[in-house]
Amino acid sequence: MTAIQFDTFGLAPFIKEHEYEELKPQLALAQKLLFEKKGAGAAYTDWLNWASNFDPAEEAKILQLAKKVQSESKVLVVIGIGGSYLGGKMALEFMRSPWYNDLAEEDQTKVYFAGNQMSSMALTQLLRVIGDADFSVNVISKSGQTTEAALAFRFFKEELVKRYGQAGAAKRIIATTDAKQGTLRAETEAAGYDNLVVPNDIGGRFSVLTAVGLLPLAVAGIDIKALLAGAAAAETLYSEKKLEENPALQYAASRRILYDKGYTTEILANWEPSLQYFAEWWKQLMGESEGKNQKGIYPTSANYSTDLHSFGQYIQEGRRDLFETVVRLDQVAEDLAIPKLEGNEDGLAYLEGKTLNEVNQTAADGVALAHIDGGVPNMAVRLAKQDEYSLGELIYFFEMSVAISGYLFAINPFNQPGVEAYKTAMFALLGKPGYEDETKRYQDRLNRS
Numbered sequence: 001m002t003a004i005q006f007d008t009f010g011l012a013p014f015i016k017e018h019e020y021e022e023l024k025p026q027l028a029l030a031q032k033l034l035f036e037k038k039g040a041g042a043a044y045t046d047w048l049n050w051a052s053n054f055d056p057a058e059e060a061k062i063l064q065l066a067k068k069v070q071s072e073s074k075v076l077v078v079i080g081i082g083g084s085y086l087g088g089k090m091a092l093e094f095m096r097s098p099w100y101n102d103l104a105e106e107d108q109t110k111v112y113f114a115g116n117q118m119s120s121m122a123l124t125q126l127l128r129v130i131g132d133a134d135f136s137v138n139v140i141s142k143s144g145q146t147t148e149a150a151l152a153f154r155f156f157k158e159e160l161v162k163r164y165g166q167a168g169a170a171k172r173i174i175a176t177t178d179a180k181q182g183t184l185r186a187e188t189e190a191a192g193y194d195n196l197v198v199p200n201d202i203g204g205r206f207s208v209l210t211a212v213g214l215l216p217l218a219v220a221g222i223d224i225k226a227l228l229a230g231a232a233a234a235e236t237l238y239s240e241k242k243l244e245e246n247p248a249l250q251y252a253a254s255r256r257i258l259y260d261k262g263y264t265t266e267i268l269a270n271w272e273p274s275l276q277y278f279a280e281w282w283k284q285l286m287g288e289s290e291g292k293n294q295k296g297i298y299p300t301s302a303n304y305s306t307d308l309h310s311f312g313q314y315i316q317e318g319r320r321d322l323f324e325t326v327v328r329l330d331q332v333a334e335d336l337a338i339p340k341l342e343g344n345e346d347g348l349a350y351l352e353g354k355t356l357n358e359v360n361q362t363a364a365d366g367v368a369l370a371h372i373d374g375g376v377p378n379m380a381v382r383l384a385k386q387d388e389y390s391l392g393e394l395i396y397f398f399e400m401s402v403a404i405s406g407y408l409f410a411i412n413p414f415n416q417p418g419v420e421a422y423k424t425a426m427f428a429l430l431g432k433p434g435y436e437d438e439t440k441r442y443q444d445r446l447n448r449s
């Protein structure tokens with residue numbers, strides 16, 4: 001059973017069958033490197049069989065901690081950045097709603113995300129939103145020393161101590177971090193926080209199905225077993241199978257053929273606001289994995305029909321280096337019949353008898369055709385249902401595709417050396433110990449006038 005369908009209808013004018021044939025040897029090599037763990041970054045590929053090997057004791061611990069949070073707190077503040085928040089946030093919005101916190105019932109724990117920027121406004125406002133509600137904190141950092149997360153953690157710790165005292169605060173903190181290394185691990189051991197482990201051999205952007213994503217999701221009542229089951233099934237569907245039987249490979253191959261023809265930007269588009277953060281998660285997965293050695297497809301996103309009224313013009317008629325991958329939901333959980341009115345003052349009588357989702361789906365079909373006609377190659381990843389199982393499969397589909405794609409690009413898809421550059425400049429300018437030699441060099445450049 002597959003929960004997703006990969007639809008290449010909109011590629012026909014842009015890719016010929018023989019181009020896939022010609023790529024087959026490279027695809028087979030990429031698969032060999034990945035599955036035999038002989039490629040660059042092979043030490044970070046435990047996500048490959050993570051879901052099917054998921055430790056039942058770990059699952060029980062996550063569920064037990066989630067219960068504790070639910071019983072003690074009205075709010076969970078999840079502190080983390082990059083791979084330490086995007087997976088949890090996207091899955092929460094996908095499974096529930098971008099308005100999950102507004103819709104939460106009295107007995108549900110709200111989930112807010114912090115530490116994913118350093119805005120003093122955002123932090124002040126979040127504290128105001130929490131008000132005097134009881135809250136717990138899940139601080140997540142694989143390295144255990146990311147500035148944004150560590151800073152936010154300081155503020156929330158201060159607030160917890162103010163409300164619950166030192167010992168009470170420590171009981172409301174769950175740290176998700178490396179088993180051994182980092183300042184957060186050291187603090188966790190010293191303070192006796194409840195804690196979960198980010199596996200060393202799974203990179204942050206591949207970590208949504210570990211405790212990183214699973215604890216916040218379990219707190220929101222999401223079925224993490226079903227999520228893992230979807231990903232475990234995907235391990236077989238998108239594994240070592242050949243191109244003809246393997247949609248994840250077909251997606252990787254299609255992207256690569258398009259890239260070689262000059263289509264260097266990929267838009268991940270959606271027609272549901274609950275998928276907006278799915279694209280944010282996907283952007284880190286693709287961008288951090290592929291963007292190396294001056295190569296890689298630039299990942300961006302579009303929310304339809306909203307963005308058709310902003311940069312839709314560019315997509316239709318701008319520079320022709322774009323292609324589009326649309327994540328489509330074939331069924332929605334809630335639909336609305338278009339209201340019937342007397343007369344036709346708004347000119348919409350022709351839509352009576354249809355539902356709002358039917359209009360949305362038809363618009364999606366029409367936009368795909370218009371974009372294809374405008375020279376934008378178009379693929380769709382179609383989901384029959386918006387449930388945990390399908391999301392698990394979808395996550396694995398994209399993870400597998402980007403791993404294969406990275407090896408096609410002859411880069412290491414599992415590291416992110418470029419991310420250090422901004423940190424070096426920021427630490428030097430902030431006067432972090434160890435960066436003294438760099439400080440003057442960066443300051444001189446800022447004071448150049």
Ligand SMILES: O=P(O)(O)OC[C@H]1O[C@H](O)[C@H](O)[C@@H](O)[C@@H]1O
Pocket residue numbers: 081082083084140141142143144145146149204205288416419
């Ligand atoms: O989980 P952490 O170690 O705090 O890292 C959070 C994020 O920050 C880094 O800059 C990396 O580029 C990301 O891959 C990572 O997901």
